[in-house]
Amino acid sequence: MDQEPSLRTSVAGIELLHPIMNASGFLGYSKEHIRRLASYGFSAIVTKTITPYPKKGYDPPIIIALSNGGLLNAVGLENPGKECINEMVEEAKKLGIPIIISVGGATEEEFAEVAEEAELRGATAIELNLSCPHAKGYGIEIGMDPQKVFSVVKNVASVTKIPVIAKLGLSDKVLESAGKALEAGASGLTLINTIKAMAIDIYSLKPILTNVFGGLSGPPIHPIAVRVVYEVYREYKADIIGCGGVTKWEDVAEFVVAGARAVEVGTAIIFSTTQHKFVEEMLDSLRNWLKMLGFKGIEEVVGIAQKI
């Protein structure tokens, strides 16, 4: 009898039962949120980006669906501050699931402060959010400056022993920033975050989001994310988590053959009408796909599309 192909993978030193985790920002700042995310069947939970102190977000509307299939958001990194890390890690441990704390900050010191708290509480790893396109001073301004990426990652990597993953967004310098993050001690990269965008109501003639600009996610950004993963993998052979527009198993497969060892899913969670089954359904299809192509495990196909 043929053995079922294995979906086990590891990324940045984190062992995963399968490659699908959630993307940061879809719930993820209380123990109740962790419980709900775990019930979807992800292999690891990524929290909302946590800053040292409570941060108030923008006023609604903060998140809207678009008719092109995308989602537009300007939440503004709202979160209760680093005090919430403890209860989330405890909950994840109870559920036996790895937990990655997404860390944000306005300064190097703030990033390090949250990272230290995450390590102290026993988190599995840290994902540095260097790429939010709409929270002023907290995101893409850092990610698009390779030198800043280097110093934030270096600073965090020097105070923590758990794996540090740098999450970068789309910018002209993404390749260079990725290199600097790795040089500074990141064990992995998450690529990509949302892309700066906007939506205007053509009757009231006004921008819809309170913040005017927001971040675009979902299917429209997937091909861009695949391109970034492909280029970064080609350059550095790094451990990559693909993120952006994963809706179906085919999107996971595409990320993996481009060079990702795992993926994160965000927007698709909310559009799915079978929230508690859709990860499982994608996993089944991935196994069938590997079997059809004659592979024994998903790790065999990481980056395989680079051979052209």
Add this chain to the structure above:
Amino acid sequence: MLESTRLRYIVKPARVIENKPISGSMHILRIELIRHSVEVEPFNFFNIWVPRVDEIPLSIAYADSKSLFFIYRIRGVGTKTLSQLKPGEFIGVKGPLGKGFKPLNNRRWLIVAGGVGIAPVPFLLSFAIKTNTKIDVIWGVKKSDEFFDLSNVFGLKQRGWRLIKVSEDCQDGLCGTALSVLNSVSINDYDVVLAIGPQQMLLSFCRMLKDRENVYVSLENMVKCGIGVCGSCYLKGSHKLLCIDGPVFKCSEVVDHLESSIS
């Protein structure tokens, strides 16, 4: 299916048809969608986008083939600005959001509404009339000028439902609160008992009837995104989200949450 979820979450342009006070403290808003059509059930809600000001979650009060109706109270800048919109002006609506909650055939329901908690009741009654469910409504207000004529506003048939009015100023209907009347009702006569209104009232309601299975509350606060992403509407001690799994919950599901958010 995917497409229908997406359609619900899009901000759909709408035109204000009517927007005026309906009682001492409540306003009625009637709108028409410009390009879309939606299917709505009782207890669904919509996030009403008041351009450049706010996005306000409001229960559906009534819907016909063309229009959506909402009943609201002025609580802050958003609802204040909403109340100033004139017929012909444009807004946007995200929805229908949440899960509907509607009667099966031939049931008996008791609704306990406090103040503007009456908002979703007209649409519920129109469903009940269709399904032959009998509904008794206890509607309590602080001041009797808050009452409006429930059947006239939406042209509801006077069939299969009864209204018991209660006011704290004792000027109209019974004297007291909605819950004080509940004490003298025979709860066993009903298949479903559901309360809608201020949190404190819902908590007292759930404490009073906590040993029963078929008691529900409709929650109405904490919603921001309305689509299950921002997490602001989670119920403490539970993995449920108001905007996805609610707004109607069994008392047993929310009593911890109500206790901890009120204390």
